[in-house]
Amino acid sequence: DAGVIQSPRHEVTEMGQEVTLRCKPISGHDYLFWYRQTMMRGLELLIYFNNNVPIDDSGMPEDRFSAKMPNASFSTLKIQPSEPRDSAVYFCASSLGQGFTEAFFGQGTRLTVV
């Protein structure tokens, strides 16, 4: 398996534009996590899914952020409209089962909003 795949790797956009980040989890994994990492706030859990269903979105910072998982092999994180303070590295991770299993991370998407 190629691991967790995120696209794009880098995204530069202007304030006010819509941004969509994409993630393909490892085949067969039933949990998917979205994280945001900044120097100031560290690595924050935004939302996670189990079997394509959002379980906990309490980490989503504002209504401008939304995430979907239409099927087991694809998830998106959308920011609309984007703001400069959304600049960060966004990671997607997946795991099989809960608790006693490890999470596998993608390479991340570095988002810059100017």
Added chain:
Amino acid sequence: SQQGEEDPQALSIQEGENATMNCSYKTSINNLQWYRQNSGRGLVHLILIRSNEREKHSGRLRVTLDTSKKSSSLLITASRAADTASYFCAPRGSASKIIFGSGTRLSIRP
């Protein structure tokens, strides 16, 4: 909160020395996991220790867990330049979420 807190925040040692970093947490756990993050990359799982285990080894890594003190430590022996990275702990309880602290930034001096 299920989040662990790593200590120290930063650690700089000479190549060949041992590096020890600690993790404290507040809730009951089923297991505790350690991850490494190289600059600009995603986190990579290093080792998992179950709540009924006190010590676990994997290559140059040694992890201890003291559930009475709600703490864990990660020891890297004979450090190498390639060990330069940030290290995170993730205490895992009954919830499915995985929450990370601020991490320990380890620098290995040549």
